[in-house]
Amino acid sequence: MPSRTASKARRGASRTAKRDAISLLKADHRQVEGWFEEFEKARADSRKTDLAARICLALRVHMQIEEDIFYPAFIEATEDEDMHHEAVVEHAGARNLIEQIESSGPEDDFFGAKVTVLSEMIKHHVKEEEQPGGMFAKAKKSEMDLKAVGDQLAARKSELMSREPARSSKASQRATHAHA
Secondary structure, X not given: OXXXXXXXXXXXXXOHHHOOHHHHHHHHHHHHHHHHHHHHHOOOHHHHHHHHHHHHHHHHHHHHHHHHHHHHHHHHHHOOHHXXXXXXXXXXXXXXXXXXXXXXXXXXXXXXXXXXXXXXXXXXXXXXXXXXXXXXHHHXXXXXXXXXXXXXXXXXXXXXXXXXXXXXXXXXXXXXXXXO
């Protein structure tokens, strides 16, 4: 059963095209946080596999739209390269774990640990972006057109998500075959 947090985030995510960049990115954060919470409570391997696939897909798309659209706009508006560089390095670490998670499953003794560590990495990254004085606060104080950037993020996210169903279902297929 989905958590209230995840359900609320999904409802919010459906309205992201009308939001500014910060609202869209925060909605993504809340959605993934909800799925991490559900993963922690899940007992069935099939449920864990499904949640891990959702988390990995959402994070890959989120990181891509941040790196392609938000981060360049952030640097242009704030000239804060240090903050940008730290965020990109954090993304690289998360990408590494995502690749490991996507190429494994609950049959891997380290699967749960990898998802847990990814959750911790993402919590840290989200805290860095959302804290007072963090990337989102600096973007709001800058001349960045958050509405226009939000529209670009939403369009690119929609495009990337429409390409991804086949890839994200691989983990679910692997879990189905493993239990057959």
